[in-house]
Amino acid sequence: MVSTNERGHVEVRCDRCLAAPVTPLGIRTWTSREAALADLLGPELAWELVDGRLRCATCARRVGCERTGHAYGRWAPVPGSQLASRVCRLCAAEDHAPGYVLARASA
Numbered sequence: 001m002v003s004t005n006e007r008g009h010v011e012v013r014c015d016r017c018l019a020a021p022v023t024p025l026g027i028r029t030w031t032s033r034e035a036a037l038a039d040l041l042g043p044e045l046a047w048e049l050v051d052g053r054l055r056c057a058t059c060a061r062r063v064g065c066e067r068t069g070h071a072y073g074r075w076a077p078v079p080g081s082q083l084a085s086r087v088c089r090l091c092a093a094e095d096h097a098p099g100y101v102l103a104r105a106s107a
């Protein structure tokens with residue numbers, strides 16, 4: 001959502017997780033809604049505007065996972081256990097499986 005604070009500065013928040021872009025000085029603000037959207041949708045912040053709703057880069061990646069499935073990397077052993085896990089390269093979701101998956105994958 002795009003809102004204007006008491007000092008007339010434009011603030012934005014992700015409509016899904018309420019994250020706001022920050023700088024070392026605090027929440028990032030803009031002088032106009034147009035300037036905010038131009039920065040948000042640019043390559044640096046990589047937000048998305050879908051159906052009039054703003055999504056931060058993290059939520060935009062998650063939505064991609066919900067649509068097309070997670071982009072899991074390779075199974076890897078979980079140290080100190082007989083389990084294996086793999087991590088989505090886009091949203092960092094973790095998937096766990098018994099260790100025998102490793103044996104089968106390398107066979």
Ligand SMILES: [Zn+2]
Binds near residue numbers: 017057058059
């Ligand atoms: Zn978000």
Ligand SMILES: [Zn+2]
Binds near residue numbers: 062069
């Ligand atoms: Zn994912």
